[in-house]
Amino acid sequence: xxxxxxxxxxxxxxxxxxxxxxxxGKQRVSHNARRHGLSIRITADRTFGEQIEQLAREIAGxxxxxxxxxxxxxxxxxxxxxxxxxxxxxxxxxxxxATGALDLADSEVPRQVLQSRTLAREVQAQEPAxxxxxxxxxxxxxxxxxxxxxxxxxxxxxxxxxxxxxxxxLGIVEALSIST
Amino acid sequence: xSERRTALFPRPRLLMTExxxxxxxxxxxxxxxxxxxxxxxxxxxxxxxxxxxxxxxLRRCKDTTISVAFRAGLERVLKRLLWRPGETQFSSNKEIExxxxxWFTDPKAKKEVSELLxxxxxxxxxxxxxxxxxxxxxxxxxxxxxxxxxxxxxxxxxxGIEYRVNLAHQLRExxxxxxxxxxxxxxxTNAGKKSA
Numbered sequence: 001x002x003x004x005x006x007x008x009x010x011x012x013x014x015x016x017x018x019x020x021x022x023x024x025g026k027q028r029v030s031h032n033a034r035r036h037g038l039s040i041r042i043t044a045d046r047t048f049g050e051q052i053e054q055l056a057r058e059i060a061g062x063x064x065x066x067x068x069x070x071x072x073x074x075x076x077x078x079x080x081x082x083x084x085x086x087x088x089x090x091x092x093x094x095x096x097x098a099t100g101a102l103d104l105a106d107s108e109v110p111r112q113v114l115q116s117r118t119l120a121r122e123v124q125a126q127e128p129a130x131x132x133x134x135x136x137x138x139x140x141x142x143x144x145x146x147x148x149x150x151x152x153x154x155x156x157x158x159x160x161x162x163x164x165x166x167x168x169x170l171g172i173v174e175a176l177s178i179s180t
Numbered sequence: 181x182s183e184r185r186t187a188l189f190p191r192p193r194l195l196m197t198e199x200x201x202x203x204x205x206x207x208x209x210x211x212x213x214x215x216x217x218x219x220x221x222x223x224x225x226x227x228x229x230x231x232x233x234x235x236x237x238l239r240r241c242k243d244t245t246i247s248v249a250f251r252a253g254l255e256r257v258l259k260r261l262l263w264r265p266g267e268t269q270f271s272s273n274k275e276i277e278x279x280x281x282x283w284f285t286d287p288k289a290k291k292e293v294s295e296l297l298x299x300x301x302x303x304x305x306x307x308x309x310x311x312x313x314x315x316x317x318x319x320x321x322x323x324x325x326x327x328x329x330x331x332x333x334x335x336x337x338x339x340g341i342e343y344r345v346n347l348a349h350q351l352r353e354x355x356x357x358x359x360x361x362x363x364x365x366x367x368x369t370n371a372g373k374k375s376a
Contacts (some may be wrong), residue, residue: 004312051318052222054188055188055189055313058188058219059219059220061219075220075223078188079223080190082227083189083190083192086192086193086230087190088191090193090194090195091193093195094195094196097195097196097197131248134197135197135240135241135244136244136248137197137238137319138197138237138241139194139240139241139244139245139248140248142237142238142241143241143245143318146318146322150321150325153325153328160332162340164335167339167343170220171343171346174347174350175346175347175350
């Protein structure tokens, strides 16, 4: 195949797979990267800056030792990250308790099914009504939210691992400052 | 935990159906047991309290799931036992569903089901097994999450202890050094005097 033909074929293929064309579709995919925002580190969010600093100073115990402060900041950031993931998990369960469903995009429904509006409606309709009484309602909400909760769990594990590592480092720095 | 320190850690968000008082009780009990010293240990206690809370939430969910599946399980067991030519005394699914519903509240229905199960050398554990089988996929995933949470809780405890032990070790070494230093200084001074 000549280069020109290949380029034309590439253009044709690209036109077929260049994402949604309707305004609703474009609006929807514009939020893909920040559906829950948990992949963005808390340190990148300026609103948490003050909170991290305050907690870090408390952890460092009023020291001016910059190394110790830096370790304390890492502990504080990871701890607040962990709290953020936990909040998201609870918010997710409550959303399912209220509406009876996850967003279809969060579910385990295959992509091909999601792309068909009729099929997507059918999938949603297949879910029976949420129980009205507790504890059945919470249990059912957890059951329906479980696939997304498992995903959130990975963020939680990552935040926890970062925090534990930072605590170990802080311990080493504290040991060094005691021995000198 | 001092109020100031509590305020520094984010207040854990609970489900609207859960009790804040009960959560505080869990945390206070852990604090009484572990007696945390310093903010890092407080952090691990708070972590353990929350993990413990999540474990309770999932265990509650597991129990409820099995209970909810019980009625459907009972219906299936009854259908399987009764839908044999010549043996059934039930004319429709409706009767089976009715018996399954009454089983929870009516002692007569319970006795009737027990006798029926007995004919096939079964007991009520057959119903429970059917309920668990039906929800086994979900229960399996739930168990996996529970095991993971339990491991995290143990790890939080271990790390809290490790931090305390390391700090105590460092403080002890430092204290020993400080008590030895004047003696060494005296020895050095005495040695200097003798050599002179």
